Amino acid sequence: MKYKRSPMEPYRIKMIEPISQTTRREREKILREVGYNVFAIPAEKVTIDLLTDSGTGAMSQDQWAALMKGDESYAGARSYYRFEASVKKIFGYRHVIPTHQGRAAERILFEALLKKGDYVPNNIHFDTTMANVLVRHGHPVNLVINEAYDPKLEIPFKGNMDPSKLERLLRQKKGRVPLVLITITNNSGGGQPVSMANLREISRICHRYQIPFFFDACRFAENAFFIKEREPGYNQKSILEIAQEMFSLADGALVSAKKDGLANIGGFITLNDEALAEKLKHLLIISEGFPTYGGLAGRDLEVIARGLEEVLDLAYLEHRINQVRYLANLLEEAGIPIFKPIGGHAVYLLADEFLPHIPRDQYPGWALTIALYRESGIRAVEVGGVMFAKKISQKGKLVFPRLEMVRLAIPRRVYTASHLEYVAEAIINLYKQRNKIRGLKIIKAREPLRHFTASFKPL
Ligand SMILES: Cc1ncc(COP(=O)(O)O)c(C=O)c1O
Structure with a gap:
């Protein structure tokens, strides 16, 4: 889709930062x-x-104001509950575990789920996701549709995973695939979105094989925007409704809040599985911090809570x-x-x-x-x-x-x-x-x- 007119910013500038010039x-x-x-x-x-x-965005006046409300209590801070409510409203999973950024969420989840030699499918792994699979001696596998590799082909959902490639892998590596990931939008493949229809199909396969299905969801709002714009039946739905529908198809999500969280730092894991959440919280305590702050300050949690509202x-x-x-x-x-x-x-x-x-x-x-x-x-x-x-x-x-x-x-x-x-x-x-x-x-x-x-x- 063309966009020739210079797009007008839906905000005005209240604070400036000089740009350096060099020779x-x-x-x-x-x-x-x-x-x-x-x-x-x-x-x-x-x-x-x-x-x-990632982490390079500008905060809004409301985020700067929220920062002042940060509750810096070690355990059970008010800011955690605000953050948890904001995440739950969009993602809908039972447990919300903060981390200092996305790759910490990856490390902890993979530490809990991966054994040496396991396979982790994704549409295309982002570099840190791939590295976190590799350091646990796992095999990251990219199962995006073949069309994703044709840089000139214009199709609406070039981030989709190929369901037949997934089924083949699950059959061939039975018992050695501890989870299926899908990255929205697909950063390493041109920032391309995944359609709701594809997510539904992948979800169906994962549930049939009884394998947990997780999102790498740091650009979830941008993905939801593309679904609204391009996928039949979604034009009249809000970004929140589309996001809720996407997440209802999976068992959990890994999120770097430095993208669509509109924050400069932060991340989280959110999921339904009680036993797995307990395990993750234990791992979190060892390296990131207590489960109600996970390596973040209370003020960071406030900023993310507000950012997740603004991004919609x-x-x-x-x-x-x-x-x-x-x-x-x-x-x-x-x-x-x-x-x-x-x-x-x-x-x-x-x-x-x-x-x-x-x-x-x-x-x-x-x-x-x-x-x-x-x-x-x-x-x-x-x-x-x-x-x-x-x-x-x-x-x-x-x-x-x-x-x-x-x-x-x-x-x-x-x-x-x-x-x-x-x-x-x-x-x-x-x-x-x-x-x-x-x-x-x-x-x-x-x-x-x-x-x-x-x-x-x-x-
Ligand atoms: C798709 C994707 N997953 C995971 C990450 C890792 O997040 P973080 O940089 O917060 O560790 C990124 C960061 O750019 C990303 O784009």
């Missing part, structure tokens, strides 16, 4: 110093930061999704290769098409993030070979992921249309000089999640 020469020096890894660049040296939409606002969601579309359309009109259709929280550049002269083992996506920062001070993230390549043989032969992309993630309520126009202009200029961009070699890396700390040398 090309300064940025070149910074890149050398940080080993050509954008994660190591001090944020003050970034002009527009599209590294992630249709005016907010319409602007959010259309802002992403606006940037995508500016790029597309200039012939920049992007992943289609446009996802919920980010525009994904097709790095291998942008830089066809750079082979996969010289990391075109990574090279593009470096060139983008060097030329314009914009920070983006590679979602490609550095993040997801796997070593398969003793000789170190690498298998590359099917998609080589650069994600321009849009923080919530932070940038205006003119910031996005600056980004589009910078990328269009870079595209004109793309032949000058060179690949890179990895000189130091530590698995898993090597992209966060690896160092590189330009070729």
